[in-house]
Amino acid sequence: MKTMRTVLASPRLTLAGFALLALLVWATSADARVSSSWIALPSSVLAANLGATMVVHRALRRGGLGLFHAALLVGMLVVALGRLLHFEGRVELTQGGELAAEAIEPLSIGPWNNQAWRGVRFEQGPIRVHYAAGVRRAQTVSEVLVPADGAAPAAQQVGDTTPLVIDGYRFYTTHNKGYAPLLSWRAPGRDTTTGAVHLPSYPLFDWKQEQHWRTPDGVDVKLWLRTDAPLNEREAWVFEPAAQVATLVVELQGQRFELRPGDEARVAAGRLRYERLLGWMGYRIHHDPMLLPLFWLALLGIAGLAWHLWPRWVTPRWRRLEWSRTMKGST
Amino acid sequence: MVANDEGVDMNAVSAPLVSMPELPWLWAGVLTCLAAAGLAWAGLRAPVPAHDMPGSRGQRPWRLLELALVLVAVGLAQRWWRLGHGPFLDMFEILASSLLSLGLIAAWASRRDRALRAAAPVVLSLLALMGLWLLVTDPADTHLPATYQTPVLWFHVLLGKLFLGCALWALGLAGLLLLRRTGWGARCLLRLPGDDVLDSSAWRVMQVALLFESLMLVAGAVWAQDAWGRYWAWDPLETWAFLTWLLLVGALHARRSMRLSSATSAWLVVAVFTVAFLTFFGVPFVSVAPHKGAV
Numbered sequence: 185m186k187t188m189r190t191v192l193a194s195p196r197l198t199l200a201g202f203a204l205l206a207l208l209v210w211a212t213s214a215d216a217r218v219s220s221s222w223i224a225l226p227s228s229v230l231a232a233n234l235g236a237t238m239v240v241h242r243a244l245r246r247g248g249l250g251l252f253h254a255a256l257l258v259g260m261l262v263v264a265l266g267r268l269l270h271f272e273g274r275v276e277l278t279q280g281g282e283l284a285a286e287a288i289e290p291l292s293i294g295p296w297n298n299q300a301w302r303g304v305r306f307e308q309g310p311i312r313v314h315y316a317a318g319v320r321r322a323q324t325v326s327e328v329l330v331p332a333d334g335a336a337p338a339a340q341q342v343g344d345t346t347p348l349v350i351d352g353y354r355f356y357t358t359h360n361k362g363y364a365p366l367l368s369w370r371a372p373g374r375d376t377t378t379g380a381v382h383l384p385s386y387p388l389f390d391w392k393q394e395q396h397w398r399t400p401d402g403v404d405v406k407l408w409l410r411t412d413a414p415l416n417e418r419e420a421w422v423f424e425p426a427a428q429v430a431t432l433v434v435e436l437q438g439q440r441f442e443l444r445p446g447d448e449a450r451v452a453a454g455r456l457r458y459e460r461l462l463g464w465m466g467y468r469i470h471h472d473p474m475l476l477p478l479f480w481l482a483l484l485g486i487a488g489l490a491w492h493l494w495p496r497w498v499t500p501r502w503r504r505l506e507w508s509r510t511m512k513g514s515t
Numbered sequence: 516m517v518a519n520d521e522g523v524d525m526n527a528v529s530a531p532l533v534s535m536p537e538l539p540w541l542w543a544g545v546l547t548c549l550a551a552a553g554l555a556w557a558g559l560r561a562p563v564p565a566h567d568m569p570g571s572r573g574q575r576p577w578r579l580l581e582l583a584l585v586l587v588a589v590g591l592a593q594r595w596w597r598l599g600h601g602p603f604l605d606m607f608e609i610l611a612s613s614l615l616s617l618g619l620i621a622a623w624a625s626r627r628d629r630a631l632r633a634a635a636p637v638v639l640s641l642l643a644l645m646g647l648w649l650l651v652t653d654p655a656d657t658h659l660p661a662t663y664q665t666p667v668l669w670f671h672v673l674l675g676k677l678f679l680g681c682a683l684w685a686l687g688l689a690g691l692l693l694l695r696r697t698g699w700g701a702r703c704l705l706r707l708p709g710d711d712v713l714d715s716s717a718w719r720v721m722q723v724a725l726l727f728e729s730l731m732l733v734a735g736a737v738w739a740q741d742a743w744g745r746y747w748a749w750d751p752l753e754t755w756a757f758l759t760w761l762l763l764v765g766a767l768h769a770r771r772s773m774r775l776s777s778a779t780s781a782w783l784v785v786a787v788f789t790v791a792f793l794t795f796f797g798v799p800f801v802s803v804a805p806h807k808g809a810v
Contacts (some may be wrong), residue, residue, distance in 0.1 A: 318658070
């Protein structure tokens with residue numbers, strides 16, 4: 185038992201733990217297929233190492249130093265647990281559309297994740313992104329409607345440093361957003377299909393506002409968007425798709441159409457109606473139930489460190505005596 | 516220009532120098548700082564009056580530094596007023612604000628710590644070096660991203676400045692200890708406390724630096740979580756800040772558990788400060804913005 189404790193408390197294990205941590209951090213950043221859940225492994229090794237060291241060295245368990253090391257130990261375990269429970273993902277949501285689990289693209293999921301992200305619902309409202317001169321992004325305002333039990337959906341404004349939080353899942357607006365023309369396709373003998381086509385991110389791809397779409401019955405449609413107010417790099421402006429008027433250029437079965445909102449393009453295969461211009465917002469999704477415990481543990485650890493250091497620092501009288509003694513000795 | 520939507524290039528808008536009224540003040544502050552450093556070195560060569568306490572003759576460089584800080588503060592205030600945001604963004608702003616904050620901490624500490632007062636050549640030389648760097652840095656206007664408009668940023672930046680200020684204080688004391696090991700230094704710095712006192716003083720300040728750095732990392736994580744949806748992503752600045760914390764913690768443990776000589780201990784202070792300095796001012800060489808691509 186003693187040997188086990190000694191091995192676990194070894195400084196070599198500390199170095200090995202940090203080396204493993206560095207290796208896995210590098211691997212997770214270099215290769216998206218390597219899940220960040222693996223960080224739980226070196227965190228656990230380092231936690232075991234610190235725990236054993238605290239058992240071996242009594243000084244590490246006393247007073248402020250004890251509080252600091254205990255908070256550090258629990259903190260490492262909490263980080264590991266957070267990696268096992270976490271969820272990272274992204275989603276693009278059209279104005280007026282509701283979040284559906286199928287639309288979410290998971291980027292990283294911890295093996296113990298509660299999968300509650302599949303049940304999260306909210307509706308995307310109007311989008312406004314303010315820009316300073318020089319196409320420099322300023323404030324982002326994304327309005328969302330969150331369903332409430334037995335009541336009307338509650339409107340919320342999210343953006344920049346204010347995420348939307350539902351069931352512990354945090355939705356952050358990103359620079360990724362753009363236009364989404366709302367189209368209706370009616371083929372002879374079929375029901376009308378209505379949906380929005382997401383154009384490339386704007387204004388990042390201002391020069392490439394084009395998209396390809398295939399109707400449910402297999403007709404290829406090419407789309408280009410030409411806004412009435414082109415991007416002005418010299419002045420401040422607001423990206424607000426619902427307020428923007430644009431011409432949708434459509435290539436359908438070899439014919440070219442220029443559609444204004446409400447116009448239709450008619451070909452033998454059916455009719456394509458450009459209803460109006462909407463926008464889409466890209467969200468980053470983050471879930472880690474250990475966030476708050478980790479924050480308080482970090483503060484507790486620092487408080488322990490301050491408690492430990494305080495008597496060593498606030499000793500002005502002692503310091504004066506020390507100085508005088510030294511001066512006498514040197515003259 | 517559209518790529519600015521990513522917020523990567525903070526220096527995209529160049530304003531003509533005549534429209535930057537802050538520059539003469541900043542340059543005057545830098546020149547005064549250089550003069551203070553020169554005076555500190557010249558003071559070392561002067562004979563020490565028998566009745567003088569160590570460092571009291573060296574008050575003039577510190578007073579000159581205080582004048583330099585007033586000039587830099589006026590320049591920074593003008594820039595702040597003109598741009599409508601604090602100096603948080605590019606290398607020019609970070610250098611200028613650090614010159615002010617580190618100078619203020621050093622000037623305050625010099626009034627409390629007589630040994631640090633004697634360390635003027637070390638501390639003021641470093642500040643002068645930062646000033647020279649500022650002179651050759653592009654002062655282009657910057658744009659404050661929306662993710663920077665949060666009170667947490669103030670705490671994060673303030674704690675970072677306090678950490679580096681304490682590390683500079685410790686560096687001054689460790690620098691004295693090391694300078695005294697040279698033949699010339701031994702003659703000039705004879706009337707200072709013993710190596711053990713300088714060493715323990717330096718590490719007491721480093722312990723406070725550890726507190727501030729730990730708090731800075733926590734505040735930074737809170738900001739990153741709100742701004743970018745992750746509290747830690749191992750970006751270059753985060754990684755180097757963590758390495759600095761590890762090195763400082765490792766040095767504190769090494770000093771406690773091993774019998775290090777005063778010189779080795781002083782070199783450890785130099786090492787910690789060097790890594791911290793590179794983290795603050797070296798990483799922006801690799802990434803234009805403090806957190807590249809994350810704004």
